[in-house]
Amino acid sequence: MLKFLLLWTFIIVLIILFSEFVKFIMARFLFSEKTIDDLIHIVSINKKSDSIEYLLRSKIFKVKWLQKHSEIICLDCGMDKNTRKICEIFSRKHDFISLYSIK
Numbered sequence: 001m002l003k004f005l006l007l008w009t010f011i012i013v014l015i016i017l018f019s020e021f022v023k024f025i026m027a028r029f030l031f032s033e034k035t036i037d038d039l040i041h042i043v044s045i046n047k048k049s050d051s052i053e054y055l056l057r058s059k060i061f062k063v064k065w066l067q068k069h070s071e072i073i074c075l076d077c078g079m080d081k082n083t084r085k086i087c088e089i090f091s092r093k094h095d096f097i098s099l100y101s102i103k
Contacts, residue, residue, distance in 0.1 A: 027065060045074065048080045048083055
């Protein structure tokens with residue numbers, strides 16, 4: 001039984017390592033420094049957004065893992081207080097996120 005569990009654990013670890021390797025290779029070829037020097041992600045929010053945290057986390061992933069010199073701009077086009085608070089928290093936590101208001 002122990003051999004069976006160790007074998008499955010080993011197989012799962014190999015699958016995870018292989019998927020990370022594929023992600024690394026794809027990121028290097030698709031988003032090399034020659035193709036993208038600077039990139040700005042603009043997130044425009046005009047009211048309450050229930051998915052703002054998910055959206056910002058996905059943009060942060062792209063900035064950290066795929067592009068070298070990138071910035072995320074949260075554009076306040078009339079967002080509610082809770083959404084603005086979430087954007088402010090992310091802005092304080094990450095130096096490449098800025099919050100701007102159109103008003």
